[in-house]
Amino acid sequence: KAGVTQTPRYLIKTRGQQVTLSCSPISGHRSVSWYQQTPGQGLQFLFEYFSETQRNKGNFPGRFSGRQFSNSRSEMNVSTLELGDSALYLCASSLSRDGYTFGSGTRLTVV
Amino acid sequence: GDSVTQMEGPVTLSEEAFLTINCTYTATGYPSLFWYVQYPGEGLQLLLKATKADDKGSNKGFEATYRKETTSFHLEKGSVQVSDSAVYFCALSDNARSGAGSYQLTFGKGTKLSVIP
Numbered sequence: 001k002a003g004v005t006q007t008p009r010y011l012i013k014t015r016g017q018q019v020t021l022s023c024s025p026i027s028g029h030r031s032v033s034w035y036q037q038t039p040g041q042g043l044q045f046l047f048e049y050f051s052e053t054q055r056n057k058g059n060f061p062g063r064f065s066g067r068q069f070s071n072s073r074s075e076m077n078v079s080t081l082e083l084g085d086s087a088l089y090l091c092a093s094s095l096s097r098d099g100y101t102f103g104s105g106t107r108l109t110v111v
Numbered sequence: 112g113d114s115v116t117q118m119e120g121p122v123t124l125s126e127e128a129f130l131t132i133n134c135t136y137t138a139t140g141y142p143s144l145f146w147y148v149q150y151p152g153e154g155l156q157l158l159l160k161a162t163k164a165d166d167k168g169s170n171k172g173f174e175a176t177y178r179k180e181t182t183s184f185h186l187e188k189g190s191v192q193v194s195d196s197a198v199y200f201c202a203l204s205d206n207a208r209s210g211a212g213s214y215q216l217t218f219g220k221g222t223k224l225s226v227i228p
Contacts, residue, residue, distance in 0.1 A: 094214045096214070
């Protein structure tokens with residue numbers, strides 16, 4: 001059974017640029033949630049999508065956005081990158097609130 | 112709002128020592144509780160979970176019991192190994208949120224464990 005796939009694994013971007021990260025969930029899972037992990041703030045919830053609809057959003061600026069496609073694959077986009085956006089971005093795939101399977105993450109470095 | 116508080120490390124133990132990592136939580140509804148482990152350069156792996164009060168989750172020698180009266184979910188292992196060195200995260204998923212239609216986790220800050228031979 002394939003796990004959660006995040007691409008790319010590593011990214012280096014310049015301040016002011018934008019970036020798109022991808023997450024392919026486990027087959028049959030319709031919920032995808034995204035998290036930002038930094039040494040200072042730990043793991044913070046970004047947003048959750050279910051059947052192409054955003055159901056909840058964390059406390060992040062509007063530069064952070066996402067979407068989900070009909071095959072449940074999800075993308076998140078960060079526009080006008082700032083140095084502070086450097087982080088490990090993790091997505092999780094869920095069937096219910098009792099199970100979350102994470103991908104390996106995308107390591108974003110903003111220079 | 113929901114929150115998770117776990118003991119901050121780093122924690123350094125000798126091989127075969129007993130491990131306890133404390134975790135307490137605050138939640139609106141009736142949460143499910145989780146422990147995740149993260150090895151360097153990797154994502155999060157589910158270690159164990161409990162979905163209702165008095166449930167005990169266990170895996171690979173690790174155990175944690177869902178204590179509603181003390182709002183706690185402490186992680187324990189009787190004899191740690193060098194291979195257990197990692198960062199451990201306590202987390203909850205609140206049914207008050209899922210009832211409103213959102214699956215999401217709230218995490219503690221993480222506890223870094225180092226086991227020395």
